[in-house]
Amino acid sequence: MQRVESFITIHKDIHSVKRTSLLSVSIMLIFFLINAFFTTVAAESEPLLVKVGAYANPPKIFMNKNLKVAGFWPDLIEYIAKKENWKIKYIRGTWIGDLNRLKNNEIDVMPDVAFTENRSKLYAFSKTPVLLSWSRVYINKKNTEIKSIIDLKNKKIAALEGSVNLEGPDGFREIALKFNLNCTFLELDSYREVFKAIEENRADAGITNRNFGNKNARKFQVKMTPIIFQPISLQFAFPIDGKKTQILLKRINNRMQKLKKDENSIYYQLLKKYFEAGITEKTVAVLPGWFKTVLQIIGVILVFFILILAISRMQVRKKTYEIRIKNESLRRSTQLLSAHLLNTPVGAIFWDLNNKVVEWNPAAEAIFGYTKEEAIDKRGIELIVPEDQKELVKSILNDLISGKGSTQNINENITRDGRRIICDWYNTALRDVNGRVTGIASLVNDITRQKKTEEALKKSEDRLIRLFQALPLGIGLVKNRVLQWHNETMSRMLGYPSEELHGKNARILYPTYEEYEQAGKAINALKYGKKSIEIETRWVRKDGSVFDCNIRVALLDPEAEDRVVLVLAEDITDRKKTEKEKQKLEAQLSQAQKMEAIGVLAGGIAHDFNNLLTSIIGNADFGLMNLDKNSSVCQNFKEIREAGQRAASLTHQLLAFSRKELILPEIMNLNSVTMNLVETILRRLIGEDIELVTTYAPDPCNIKADPGQIEQVIMNLSVNARDAMPKGGKLTIETANVELDRGYFQARGKESKPGLYVMLAVTDSGIGMDRETRARIFEPFFTTKEMGRGTGLGLSTVYGIVKQNNGYIWVYSEEGKGTTFKVYLPGVKADIRDLQKGRSIKTSFTGSETILVVEDEETLRNMAERMLIGFGYKVLTARNGKKAMEILESHDNLIHMVLTDVVMPGMSGRELAEKLQSGFPETRILYM
Secondary structure (H helix, E strand, C coil), X not given: CHHXXXXXXXXXXXXXXXXXXXXXXXXXXXXXXXXXXXXXXXXXCCCEEEEEEECCECCXXXXXXXXXXXXXXXXXXXXXXXXXXXXXXXXXXXXHHHHHHHHCCCCCEEEEEECCCCHHHCEEECCCCCEEEEEEEEEECCCCCCCXXXXXXXXXXXXXXXXXXXXXXXXXXXXXXXXXXXXXXXEECCHHHHHHHHHCCCCCEEEEEHHHHHHHHHHCCEEEEEEEEEEEEEEEEEECCCCCHHHHHHHHHHHHHHHHHCCCCHHHHHHHHHHHCCCCCCCCCCCCCCHHHHHHHHHHHHHHHHHHCHHHHHHHHHHHHHHHHHHHHHHHHHHHHHHHHHHCCCEEEEECCCCEEEEXXXXXXXXXXXXXHHHCCCEHHHHHCCHHHHHHHHHHHHHHHCCCCEEEEEEEEECCCCCEEEEEEEEEEEECCCCCEEEEEEEEEECHHHHHHHHHHHHHHHHHHHHHHHCCCEXXXXXXXXXXXXXXXXXXXXXXXXXXXXXXEHHHHXXXXXXXXXXXXXXXXXXXCCCEEEEEEEEECCCCCEEEEEEEEEECCCCCCXXXXXXXXXXXXXXXXXXXXXXXXXXXXXXXXXXXXXXXXXHHHHHHHHHHHHHHHHHHHHHHHCCCCCCHHHHHHHHHHHHHHHHHHHHHHHHHHHCXXXXXXXXXXXXXXXHHHHHHHHHHHHCCCEEEEEECCCCCCEEEECHHHHHHHHHHHHHHHHHCCCCCEEEEEXXXXXXXXXXXXXXXCCXXXXXXXXXXXXXXXXXXXXXXXXXXXXXXXXXXXXXXXXXXXXXXXXXXXHHHCCCEEXXXXXXXXXXEEEEEEEECCCCCCCCCXXXXXXXXXXXXXXXXXXXXXXXXXXXXXXXXXXXXXXXXXXXXXXXXXHHHHHCCCCCCEEEECCCCCCCCHHHHHHHHHHHCCCCEEEEC
């Protein structure tokens, strides 16, 4: 009321000033017209063409009734353009289209662009913010479901494509992700299209900026919701590398700084026209660029006339000045208050002494759901106060009216749609110049979500504490190495009652001062940027027992000054034992894999080498058959054959090592094989300076294996033992039937079937082996003997034979204490007395049948052909399976047998045999 009275007084004073200064104004007008006539400057240099992006976003940018671009931004930039002698050309399009044109330098400036850090990398922005706006969610007027942001879950949201209130920081897409709303988005070309989509139910809700929504919501069947988010600064945007960008940016920045400093400038006039009053056809005078010069001239003339009329106008001028100051102060305060009420996110409400609403800002609309028109002149107690809160509110109002300066209270309120919310109120009594209370101003925040969050946080804290107590890890908070808090697991781990451990220094946890200091140095690393550390140390319990402990340490809050440390402790005594066992098993697995890989290599080499030796030995035999036994050439062939046989022996060792040697297993008694070998060979082989002791199992040690291979195992182990006793000693060979359970194999890192096994143990009293030698003892070509005394294949061949027969071999040795090799082979429960009876079979190699030899190796094919012909057979040859089939199909007489290699290029021997069985059933097949 006081401001209204002041305005009326000012209005009357202005009329008196008008009457007394009519003469002066008339004279000034004459001089102005004359000066304008003579000082109007001809057109300056060619105006600068500025292309401006324009899209539909009333009231900021729109097409007026004359189909011209109008609105706050066009009026503002055209004013600046006239001042700077620019020519404006509007490039009409959509919001996202104009942004792309700006990026591609197709336009020079784009108004109404929200500033974000990401956009600042794509565009150049004016320095001074032009507008500040919020974003709001709107829904169809018939929609009663959406009352809060949670109600938008799984809904379709309409939005302006590429707009900051959708894509920018704190934009709705980011909000939807934070709240896990799972929204889908309908991206449109303009905010009008957004409202149409809501109105036509093509979208459940839509988002626009507050300026557009406040002016245009009533034109559509939409209504605002309390959901407001994302304050944004709207500015001019330019191509980041445009040719005109720097000059436009500099001139617009200068103009905007001046306009915002001047409360009477066109900027504030446009704010009032487009945002503080209804949308009407208004015109704003935009002065030409030369008007500044005219004003300066008028000022000089005005000073001249003021000097002439100084005496008569003294009182008038003084009064006019006072009125202008008062008017300016009133206008400024009103404008600032209005801008504050419109833009603040806090609900601002003014009440009279009867609790009726006098003022109601947009934030209050968002909180309570009532528009300003619906709330004005309504009593707040009836409007937003639930029944059970009315007495509390009345007592607060009475306190304020009776003289209490201000109050702050938290109480429940009710919204337009009936929801109960929790609000934080700050109320202040308004007084006139005489100190009388004339009304109440209230600031209100909806803290419902905050309260729910606090309650949820408390519940979460309680659950977290219960979780910490239940965890198997010891957890503690330590400050300056003093325990501030710990869970029950920590107490049980250390054997202390909970109250006794609290407040204790960490020194009591360590068995030695050195370990305490070492842990402290590691923890100090957290001060130098490390986020967390892990320490393996030892702790001591209350009873004095020491255990291995792994502790993980991290700063609870790196930004805080108190430097509280979070400690997670775990008793790893059992785990360390398990890790040692695991390392042992891994080493055994690595050794087995290495031996397997070398075995594959050795087998491949031996296979190819064996083919060559077959040809060498066979051809040597053919040569000996046709030579005089006393000739020197015959002696040469004999030496070739002997060398080939020695090489073949080495090949057999490689094949045995790689488990690829052709074997003829049979059931036999290991006692008999060992006894026969000892009596015939071993006693002479090991020498007289070594004592040979044998211990045989009382029962038969039956196994299924190739006798030659088993003899080779015994021989190799015995020779190895002999070489380990260069000065003589004792060699013990032992056999036994043993039952091995699953635990026995698991303890040695093996998985095998438990049951009956036959053991062969060879023990010497020699020099023994260190750990490194034991780890490599079965590697092929590894030997500790001097050059020329060993090939390094003896023990690796033993290993291959044992593995080929599904057995196991272990070595036990220490330096200076001798060595024991134990071989375990699967036992067989059978009576082998009948199997041991030998058979006398008379064999004849001669014949007259037809044999087809299929072999891809030419030398072997030729040798087989000559050998079979020598024994009377008719021989046909083929270098592969395909050629063999051609011979079989074209040959008139019966081919009695096909002798074929198994592995051949193209068609293998097995594939050839399958075709022969169906097409030539009378022909026998023999693999070689």
